[in-house]
Amino acid sequence: MGLKQKDPQVYNLIQKERKRLAEVLELIPSENYSSSEVLEALGSVLNVKYAEGYPGKRYYEGNAVVDEVENLAIERTREAFELPIDWHVNVQPYSGSPMNLEVYFALLEPGDTVLAMDLAHGGHLTHGSKVNFTGRTYNFIHYGVKELTGRLDYMEILKLADRVKPKMIVCGATAYPREIEFKKFKEIAEKVNAITLADISHIAGLIVGGVHPSPIPFFDVVTSTTHKTLRGPRAGIILCKDKFATAINKAVFPGMQGGPHLNAIAAIAVTMKEAKTKAFAKYAEQIVKNCKALAEALIGFGFKLVSGGTDNHLILMDLTNKNMSGGEAAKLLDKAGIVLNKNMIPFDRRTPMDPSGLRLGTAAVTSRGMKQKEMGKIASWIAAVIADPSIASKVKEEVRRFCKKFPAPGL
Numbered sequence: 001m002g003l004k005q006k007d008p009q010v011y012n013l014i015q016k017e018r019k020r021l022a023e024v025l026e027l028i029p030s031e032n033y034s035s036s037e038v039l040e041a042l043g044s045v046l047n048v049k050y051a052e053g054y055p056g057k058r059y060y061e062g063n064a065v066v067d068e069v070e071n072l073a074i075e076r077t078r079e080a081f082e083l084p085i086d087w088h089v090n091v092q093p094y095s096g097s098p099m100n101l102e103v104y105f106a107l108l109e110p111g112d113t114v115l116a117m118d119l120a121h122g123g124h125l126t127h128g129s130k131v132n133f134t135g136r137t138y139n140f141i142h143y144g145v146k147e148l149t150g151r152l153d154y155m156e157i158l159k160l161a162d163r164v165k166p167k168m169i170v171c172g173a174t175a176y177p178r179e180i181e182f183k184k185f186k187e188i189a190e191k192v193n194a195i196t197l198a199d200i201s202h203i204a205g206l207i208v209g210g211v212h213p214s215p216i217p218f219f220d221v222v223t224s225t226t227h228k229t230l231r232g233p234r235a236g237i238i239l240c241k242d243k244f245a246t247a248i249n250k251a252v253f254p255g256m257q258g259g260p261h262l263n264a265i266a267a268i269a270v271t272m273k274e275a276k277t278k279a280f281a282k283y284a285e286q287i288v289k290n291c292k293a294l295a296e297a298l299i300g301f302g303f304k305l306v307s308g309g310t311d312n313h314l315i316l317m318d319l320t321n322k323n324m325s326g327g328e329a330a331k332l333l334d335k336a337g338i339v340l341n342k343n344m345i346p347f348d349r350r351t352p353m354d355p356s357g358l359r360l361g362t363a364a365v366t367s368r369g370m371k372q373k374e375m376g377k378i379a380s381w382i383a384a385v386i387a388d389p390s391i392a393s394k395v396k397e398e399v400r401r402f403c404k405k406f407p408a409p410g411l
C-alpha cells in the first residue's frame with residue numbers, strides 16, 4: 001500500500017507542497033530543486049542501515065554495500081571538485097551546521113580566536129554568531145564589508161588579522177553577492193600563521209561548474225552543503241588536506257555524530273555525478289548570467305543593490321529608499337507567488353526580524369530552464385507589486401501561468 005492510501009494526511013501535505021513549488025518563483029538563494037534521481041536515492045532502503053565508523057572499519061555488521069556507497073560518494077566528490085591527491089573527503093556530516101562545528105571541534109580548542117565574516121554583513125550563524133554554539137565556545141572576531149562598496153576590504157581584514165592573531169580564518173557567506181578572493185585570504189592567513197577554512201555552501205555548484213574560483217588550491221579545509229547551487233540532498237561534506245584527515249574524521253564520528261545517513265550519502269554520489277557533466281557546467285554559467293540580468297533589471301526599476309550588483313547566484317536588495325521594510329516586502333511578494341527572504345543589509349538600522357533588505361537568487365529558477373528574458377519579467381513583477389501591493393493576487397495568477405511553461409526538476 002502506498003502513502004496515499006496508508007497516510008493520506010501526509011500524502012496530501014506533500015502534494016500541496018509539490019503544487020506550491022510548481023506554481024511559485026522560488027528565489028531563495030539557498031533553495032533548489034533536486035533531480036528525481038537524487039530524491040529516489042534519498043527515499044531508498046539505504047535509510048535502514050547503521051554504519052558508525054568509516055568504510056572497512058564499522059562497528060556493526062552488514063555494511064558491505066553501504067561501504068561501497070560511501071566510497072563511491074567520496075570518489076565522485078573528489079572528481080567533481082578535482083581534488084589534489086593529498087586531500088581527504090568526509091561525506092558524513094548531516095548538514096551545514098554540524099559540518100562547520102566538526103571542523104572547529106577537530107582543529108580548535110574552546111576559547112581560540114577565529115576570524116570570520118559577520119552574520120549581519122552576510123556571514124553564517126556557525127561563523128561565530130553570539131547566539132550560536134560557535135560564538136559561545138570560541139573567540140570569534142568578525143570582519144565585514146565596507147559601507148561604501150558593500151565589498152570585502154582585504155587590507156582591513158589583514159589589519160584585523162594582524163591585530164587579533166587568529167588560529168583560524170573562515171571565509172564564505174550566505175548573503176555576499178560578490179566573488180570571494182580566496183588567494184587574498186590565504187595570503188592574510190600566511191602572514192599570521194592561521195588555518196584557513198572556506199565554507200562554500202552557497203557557491204559550491206558555481207565552483208564545480210567552473211564559474212567561481214575554487215579555494216582548494218589555497219586553503220586547508222573546505223566545507224559545503226550539497227543542496228544549494230549543487231542541487232543535491234540536505235547534507236554536508238568536508239574536504240581537507242590529508243594532514244587534517246584524522247582529526248576531522250574523529251570529530252565527525254565519534255566526536256559529534258553517530259551513524260551516517262547512507263541514503264543522503266547515496267544522494268551525494270548521484271549529485272556529484274550530475275555536477276561533473278557538461279550540462280551542469282552550462283547550468284552554473286546560466287545561474288550567473290540570470291543573476292546579472294535580474295540585478296540589471298532591478299536596478300532599472302530603481303532598486304538599490306548592495307555592492308551595486310552581483311558576481312554569483314544571489315542579490316541583496318537594499319530597500320531603504322522604498323517605503324517598505326524587507327519583512328513587509330518579503331511577505332507581500334510571497335502573496336504574489338514570488339518567494340524570497342527578508343535579510344539584513346550591512347550596517348542595517350533595522351532588526352533581523354524586520355530588516356531593510358531582501359535576498360534573492362537564481363539557482364532554482366535556472367533549474368527550471370528560465371533565462372535572461374524571464375529574469376526581466378520577474379524583476380518587473382517585483383517592482384510592480386512593491387509599487388502597488390493591491391495587485392499581489394493578480395500577479396500570483398500570472399506567475400502561476402508563467403511557471404507552468406517551466407517544469408521544475410524532481411516535482
Ligand code: DSN
Pocket residue numbers: 030096124174
Ligand atoms: N539557511 C541557509 C541560507 O539560507 O543561506 C544557510 O544555512
